[in-house]
Amino acid sequence: MTRVKILGIADPAEHRTCDGELGPKVWCWSDNPLSHACYFLSANLPSKTFFPNSTVFTYEAGHFWSPTLILSPSCIVRPTSATDVAKTIKAIQLTNTPFAVRGGGHMLVRGANSIDHGILIVLSNLSRIAISEDRETVQVGPGLRWSDVYNYLLPFDRAVVGGRIGNVGVPGLLLGGGLSFHSYQYGWAMDNVVEYEVVLADGEIVRVGEDAYADLFWALKGGGANFGIVTNFKLRTVPSIKVLAGGVTVGEGDIDLLFQSLAQFISRNKDPLVHILPQALTPDPRQKSVTLTFFYDSPSNATPASVVSATPEGLHSSFSVTWEAYLAALPELYAAVPAKALVSVAVYWQPIMRLWMEASKATNPVGNALGLDPDKGDYLAWAVVVMWNNTAYDEVVMAWADDTTVKMNDAAKEAGVYDGFKYIGDAAEFNDVFGGYGCESREKLLHISRKYDPDRLFQALMPGGFKIGL
Incomplete structure (x- = not known):
């Protein structure tokens, strides 16, 4: 005692x-x-x-x-x-x-x-928010969620490149990358952070920007919570008056045709105002559908894009092989967990086009840690997401999701379309996130981490999350 x-x-x-x-x-x-x-x-x-x-x-x-x-x-x-x-x-x-640190509490890794x-x-009470006089930047505390930020900026006809789900917390998304409806115009959400206030491992409070602690500025863009605790983000704002949004759902018989159209769109789209998010919902063995969510950053009523029947083989294969591997794994889940305990069973795909990566470089010339190469072509990330309402099935469902992710990766490897990149916001606990950034980026992150945290406080004493290494 x-x-x-x-x-x-x-x-x-x-x-x-x-x-x-x-x-x-x-x-x-x-x-x-x-x-x-x-x-x-x-x-x-x-x-x-x-x-x-x-x-x-x-x-x-x-x-x-x-x-x-x-x-x-x-x-x-x-x-x-x-x-x-x-x-x-x-x-x-x-x-x-x-110790551990919690922002919005949305990261799925236990x-x-x-x-x-x-x-x-x-960080709940670090919730300050204030727009600059010229309305070009906004100070955002890590205790806020994206809905808080958007609602604050709405009267100013401004927005930020932030999360697509309102109840997601600000800090985790900005430190890991940040998928946004504006990403084809302005890159990742993290690319739009112009300054960080950070508490380092020795307790020093520093302001980190392109011209101050430049190496740390780079590392915080994708390096996760490995370098300090961010207590304020200064974000670039973007104009936002009206947008178009909607969705379409196709049944099982038309899914492959949708994949063909998606592949064509991803490879040929030149319109940065459009954003798409495909997701497959499989609530029970008899129902299979894919929903496509559209976002268009314009008040006009023009259609966001057009597609033709020709199909870039690699992207079509990426959709198809991951979908088939996912479907093949579903019977095991349905056999182990009763339907009434399953709230949602889904796989989400995230196309990361050249347009996105080019916007990232234009917005943030310093670069980020992700290691994505536009010369390699378009990327397609995916994540299996299951929601259930009975804790008795926790271990069964989580094991199934992990195993299914491995099977989808294996299918992509066999088809020759696999890439090691894993988006930290959707990664499974067993994924080697920083290894997927490439050797050069990983070694640079490790060097910067050792420079600012020589005693390895954020590696050894903060055990959770994805680690750079000792």
């Missing part, structure tokens, strides 16, 4: 001192570093540190996109400033305590945004 006395109430001659730069002295009877850290933070951030059975703890510990992501931290810190984050990091470093028996830093 840990007991703590604050401000020298305990006799310093009898007990060792937990002393540091964070605030008042804390006299400790425990050698448990986790208890030491939680109570140390409670002494120095008393209104921002929470323990089990408190209302705030209960809310924040369970505030995730999926119940499968909920873990059991020992205490939660909810900072309201970069200085609070810096104090927390210094306490973690001082006590060598495991342990990426919470922790068992460690400190959970939640």
